[in-house]
Amino acid sequence: MENSNEFEQREDQSAYETEQPVLYEVKDGVAIVTMNRPTFNNAQNGQMTYALDQAFRQAVDDDEVKTILLKGAGKHFSAGHDIGTPGRDINKPMDRVNLWWDHTNKPGGEFLYVREQEAYLNMCRRWRDIPKPTIAVVQGACIAGGLMLAWVCDLIVASEDAFFQDPVVRMGIPGVEYFAHPYELNPRIAKEFLFLGGRMPAQRAYEMGMVNRIVPRDQLCDQAMEMALTIAKQPRLALALTKQAINHIEDLQGKRTGMEAAFAxxxxxxxxxxxxxxxxxxxxxxxxxxxxxxEGQ
Structure with a gap:
């Protein structure tokens, strides 16, 4: 039997620019979860991933919270997974919330397979199943891993200058780990989105059904909050059951099993x-x- 102790744990050299990668507040029954790495366009490292999970858990546990907004501080919603900031902590052990083992001392393909099962695929599924309605508030760039953060939300409200992009085919990879592309877009449009790797403006995302509403940037937060407050008037259990029902239909259509294959x-x-x-x-x-x-936009 393979002994993982044969492999040395990779050295973690990450240096965080903030101790608060996620901000949390509650207003009128709405939890506002804000990604807070604006210096790096809210690139998602492990520190942010687990802080997001803690914030979502806090919102779920608070009976006064009826709706959750997910925002990004600064110019952009999210530039995707962290592949190059000083805070890239891929080699750092985390206090895992899903039942996968530590990846940091594992060899070969196991290293990244285990890490992305825990931090990306399973974490996104965990957030998709939050029993309270969630709204992504997207401004500027929503790229690659940023799509995963928006796609797990029930609704997406975007500013007029928002754009969506999954350019990872140029890395030799068939799209991001939470492979929801054919469900967020018509399959032929999903192929175009991935094959060309260019920016999809908010207007086209709206036409494809990926975005619920487009608003001027200076009205983005106010209009998202208005939607959240309207939803918050509905009975809590009714909202949870409605969300479960629609997510279940998606899974019956093959979303979960298709995602497993795409992840492999x-x-x-x-x-x-x-x-x-x-x-x-x-x-x-x-x-x-x-x-x-x-260059490819």
Whole structure:
């Protein structure tokens, strides 16, 4: 039997720029959860992931909270997974909330497979199943891993200047881990979205049914709050059961099982990239991805 102790734990060299990667407040029965890494366009590291989970848990446990808003501080909602800031903590053990083992001392493809089961796929599923209605409030960029944060929410309200993008095919990867593309978009549009890797403006996302409403940026928070307050007038259990019913229909249509297959292909792609190039994400760091995104927009 393989002994994981044969493999040394990878050295963690991350340096966090803030001790509060997520802010939390409650107003009139609405929990406002704000991603708070504006310096890095709210790139999602492990610190932020687990802080989000704690904030969502706090909102669920508070009987006064009826609705949850998810926001991003600063210019952009989220630039996606952290692949290049000083706070990239991929080698740091975390206090896990799902029943997967620690990834940091595991070899080969197991390292990333286990980490992304815990921190991405299973965490997103956990948040999708929150029994209280959730609204993503999206301004500016919502890229790759940022899509996962918006897609787990029940509603998406976007500013006029918002855009959506999943450019990871250029890394050799078939889309982000929480593979909801064919459910958020028409399948043919989902292929275009991934094959071309360009920006989808808020207006087209609205036309595809991915976004519920588009509003001027200076009205974004107010209109999202108005929606949340309206929803909060409904009975708590009725809202939870309605959400369960619709999510269940999606799963009957194959969303969960399809996502399992896509996640396996995703990790085959990571391992393939590492074998042929020595890098799991095709040699792209954050700076290279930003440059390529701008050129390909």
């Amino acid at each position: 292909w995703h990790h085959f792609a990571h391992s393939h990239s590492e074998l042929i190039s020595g890098d799991r994400i095709g040699g792209y760091d954050a700076r290279a991805m930003v440059k390529a995104n701008k």
